[in-house]
Amino acid sequence: MSDAGERPLLRVRGLTRFYGSRVGCLDIGFDLWPGEVLGLVGESGSGKTTVLDCLSGRRAASAGRAEYAARDGAIVDVLRMAEAPRRRLLRAEWGVVHQNPRDGLRMTVTAGANVGERLMDLGARHYGAIRGQAIDWLDQVEIARDRIDDAPESFSGGMLQRLQIARNLVIRPRLVLMDEPTGSLDVSVQARLLDLLRGLVAELNLSAIVVTHDLAVARLLAHRLVVIKSGEAVETGLTDQVLDDPQHPYTLLLVSSVLHP
Amino acid sequence: MSRYNFAYLDEQTKRMIRRAILKAVAIPGYQVPFGSREMPLSYGWGTGGVQVTASVIGPDDVLKVIDQGADDTTNAVSIRRFFERTAGVRTTTRTTQATLIQSRHRIPETPLAPGQILVLQVPIPEPLRWLEPREAETRKMHALEEYGAMHVRLYEDITRHGKVAQTYEYPVIVDGRYLMRPSPIPKWDNPKLDRNPALLLFGAGREKRIYAVPPHTSVRSLDFEDHPFEVERWDRPCALCGASDSYLDEIVVDDKGGRMFVCSDTDFCAQQQGRREDGEP
Amino acid sequence: MSATGIEVRAVEKTFTLHGQGGLRLPVLRRVSLTVNAAECVVLTDPSGAGKSTLLRAVYGNYVVQAGHILVHHGDGIVDIVGAEPRLVLEIRRRSVGYVSQFLRVIPRVPTLEVVAEPLQALGVSRTMAVDRARSMLERLRIPERLWALSPVTFSGGEQQRINVARVFVVGYPILLLDEPTAALDAASREVVVELIGEARARGAAVLGAVHDAGVRAAVATRTQALADSEAT
Numbered sequence: 085m086s087d088a089g090e091r092p093l094l095r096v097r098g099l100t101r102f103y104g105s106r107v108g109c110l111d112i113g114f115d116l117w118p119g120e121v122l123g124l125v126g127e128s129g130s131g132k133t134t135v136l137d138c139l140s141g142r143r144a145a146s147a148g149r150a151e152y153a154a155r156d157g158a159i160v161d162v163l164r165m166a167e168a169p170r171r172r173l174l175r176a177e178w179g180v181v182h183q184n185p186r187d188g189l190r191m192t193v194t195a196g197a198n199v200g201e202r203l204m205d206l207g208a209r210h211y212g213a214i215r216g217q218a219i220d221w222l223d224q225v226e227i228a229r230d231r232i233d234d235a236p237e238s239f240s241g242g243m244l245q246r247l248q249i250a251r252n253l254v255i256r257p258r259l260v261l262m263d264e265p266t267g268s269l270d271v272s273v274q275a276r277l278l279d280l281l282r283g284l285v286a287e288l289n290l291s292a293i294v295v296t297h298d299l300a301v302a303r304l305l306a307h308r309l310v311v312i313k314s315g316e317a318v319e320t321g322l323t324d325q326v327l328d329d330p331q332h333p334y335t336l337l338l339v340s341s342v343l344h345p
Numbered sequence: 346m347s348r349y350n351f352a353y354l355d356e357q358t359k360r361m362i363r364r365a366i367l368k369a370v371a372i373p374g375y376q377v378p379f380g381s382r383e384m385p386l387s388y389g390w391g392t393g394g395v396q397v398t399a400s401v402i403g404p405d406d407v408l409k410v411i412d413q414g415a416d417d418t419t420n421a422v423s424i425r426r427f428f429e430r431t432a433g434v435r436t437t438t439r440t441t442q443a444t445l446i447q448s449r450h451r452i453p454e455t456p457l458a459p460g461q462i463l464v465l466q467v468p469i470p471e472p473l474r475w476l477e478p479r480e481a482e483t484r485k486m487h488a489l490e491e492y493g494a495m496h497v498r499l500y501e502d503i504t505r506h507g508k509v510a511q512t513y514e515y516p517v518i519v520d521g522r523y524l525m526r527p528s529p530i531p532k533w534d535n536p537k538l539d540r541n542p543a544l545l546l547f548g549a550g551r552e553k554r555i556y557a558v559p560p561h562t563s564v565r566s567l568d569f570e571d572h573p574f575e576v577e578r579w580d581r582p583c584a585l586c587g588a589s590d591s592y593l594d595e596i597v598v599d600d601k602g603g604r605m606f607v608c609s610d611t612d613f614c615a616q617q618q619g620r621r622e623d624g625e626p
Numbered sequence: 627m628s629a630t631g632i633e634v635r636a637v638e639k640t641f642t643l644h645g646q647g648g649l650r651l652p653v654l655r656r657v658s659l660t661v662n663a664a665e666c667v668v669l670t671d672p673s674g675a676g677k678s679t680l681l682r683a684v685y686g687n688y689v690v691q692a693g694h695i696l697v698h699h700g701d702g703i704v705d706i707v708g709a710e711p712r713l714v715l716e717i718r719r720r721s722v723g724y725v726s727q728f729l730r731v732i733p734r735v736p737t738l739e740v741v742a743e744p745l746q747a748l749g750v751s752r753t754m755a756v757d758r759a760r761s762m763l764e765r766l767r768i769p770e771r772l773w774a775l776s777p778v779t780f781s782g783g784e785q786q787r788i789n790v791a792r793v794f795v796v797g798y799p800i801l802l803l804d805e806p807t808a809a810l811d812a813a814s815r816e817v818v819v820e821l822i823g824e825a826r827a828r829g830a831a832v833l834g835a836v837h838d839a840g841v842r843a844a845v846a847t848r849t850q851a852l853a854d855s856e857a858t
Contacts, residue, residue: 117712168489175491190497194504197497204500205493211503211569233504275733282732304732308711322686322711329688333644340645 392550
């Protein structure tokens with residue numbers, strides 16, 4: 085963690101999205117600091133994914149600001165940016181990990197190409213170097229090197245998700261948005277993936293916003309939580325505090341509903 | 346003269362196409378949509394090229410038409426006759442004498458001069474179509490200059506085949522900005538696109554797109570630093586004219602596997618043969 | 627308060643049982659106490675009186691409704707109550723170590739890593755962190771064959787010793803201990819008593835809940851009952 089004099093990496097205020105007259109999310113605000121993982125938790129339909137979608141640009145926000153401190157030092161409101169510069173910024177500095185890895189990969193090109201594409205997007209033009217980096221990242225996400233020339237169609241669910249992570253992290257993003265990163269995986273596969281994510285977040289000093297309905301995942305990955313119900317933030321605080329001493333009745337309901345084997 | 350309007354198309358259509366051409370010239374490599382008309386030849390046979398030619402041709406133009414480099418194949422002959430009938434213009438097989446050249450799948454070997462126009466026939470204009478079937482998406486990719494995927498294609502080729510497998514219709518970046526599909530010309534012809542003193546126009550009739558490379562515009566073939574763009578090579582010269590700096594077609598001559606290599610550009614070959622007879626190098 | 631330490635001032639904590647119609651359970655009623663450097667203050671209340679609650683509140687794990695919890699952090703003093711979450715995390719990294727009653731196990735992380743991690747988070751080199759982790763595990767009599775395994779399948783006593791190791795491997799200036807010897811045999815209890823003594827010797831302030839009379843006698847410089855610490 086960093087000293088108090090620093091600026092937050094992302095400052096969200098008043099983020100609101102309506103679907104007609106229905107509330108997607110309402111007046112959401114939080115700061116995200118460098119090296120911090122923020123968990124957005126809540127049940128399905130709570131609006132947590134809407135928050136992520138507004139930040140990634142997949143959906144337009146109805147109101148609010150999201151001020152991001154870019155690598156070059158500029159502060160930009162990503163909600164108000166024109167599409168072209170925003171897409172460029174996201175490609176160069178952010179990562180987006182989808183719940184279903186197929187949404188975040190090109191299934192018909194090789195694993196190596198999937199990892200290398202982000203580099204080529206940013207102007208990498210040396211085949212050997214691109215391939216070298218792809219190999220490094222496959223190692224990092226524990227995919228066997230000899231799969232580099234295989235198309236992901238032959239990969240298991242866990243491998244696909246790890247490949248998606250490699251594809252995102254290869255450009256060393258400063259901020260990663262993750263939507264239920266372990267959502268579609270078996271338990272043991274989940275454990276392996278969470279372990280990997282924990283390690284990478286620490287090693288790369290990543291900031292991340294992780295949307296999850298699974299409190300165990302939140303406890304493992306997030307430093308802080310924002311609990312969202314019906315589109316509104318009802319509680320926020322340190323992960324262990326929110327889960328061990330929930331203040332809001334809804335948080336208590338979530339926590340007490342979890343099954344313990 | 347026939348009962349057709351000059352060069353077959355009505356004047357309003359020509360104006361519409363000329364507007365599209367002007368826009369294309371103003372934005373090198375950018376695909377401009379146009380209202381492609383029904384032409385008296387099938388889609389896939391050069392309707393786009395013919396419409397572009399018909400829109401720019403004037404009574405004083407001298408027209409050359411080639412197909413795969415040859416003036417005497419069916420396609421070339423048909424189109425040349427079409428303009429003879431509908432425009433009454435002079436035609437030629439000599440590249441140096443033409444003011445307007447319509448071509449399918451080749452750029453003439455003889456260097457073009459300022460003031461000449463080359464019209465190329467294009468089947469599929471969109472270089473990203475192999476990756477993305479949605480038109481709305483490819484337009485966005487061009488607008489946002491998101492061309493990483495094209496390099497992915499090259500990467501895949503090198504991975505699978507050790508080199509880029511594309512030998513014709515090789516993708517290029519025009520004026521440092523737009524990714525363009527240069528029509529199915531062989532790799533050999535790509536260098537001719539770069540800073541050509543002539544105006545290069547591209548017409549796709551079925552897909553309804555026109556694009557252009559204005560004179561002296563940079564056109565760079567995509568490649569990797571450690572796998573640079575290379576043209577084809579032959580281990581022998583043209584069997585007819587002896588040229589070793591021209592694109593050669595392979596012709597099977599008998600049932601025993603005999604083959605000979607001759608220039609694809611018939612005019613160029615004829616000129617070379619003429620020069621040899623005259624004792625020139 | 628001395629150079630290191632904890633000062634709890636009139637802290638109130640009430641649990642609201644939302645699931646039971648909003649029933650309110652006051653647990654800490656204006657508790658005040660002080661722990662100075664080199665002191666080991668042991669809370670003597672019976673179960674359920676709020677000892678764990680107070681320890682968790684000092685750690686920032688529990689929220690309190692009123693009062694202040696001042697801890698020394700670096701060169702200054704921070705009020706845990708109302709502190710920014712980032713600051714609390716920073717305090718946990720550097721200044722306050724907490725041995726909870728249960729080890730929260732992350733699957734797949736080997737024991738050696740569990741114990742080395744807090745040191746690495748402080749910037750200690752991997753080699754040194756692993757070295758110190760090894761010494762600590764040896765001292766707490768965790769067999770080497772278990773070091774590469776995740777504590778998930780270990781016994782309660784083994785897990786508790788790893789919990790202790792994880793905290794004592796760092797030289798925290800403030801220690802919060804919640805029944806650190808509850809599941810341990812005599813030999814292991816001895817080790818923990820030694821560790822506490824060493825911590826005090828280097829000036830740490832220790833606040834603990836210990837119900838074992840023998841251990842209490844060996845480590846406490848002062849005992850205190852929460853009931854007595856509450857203002858009326």
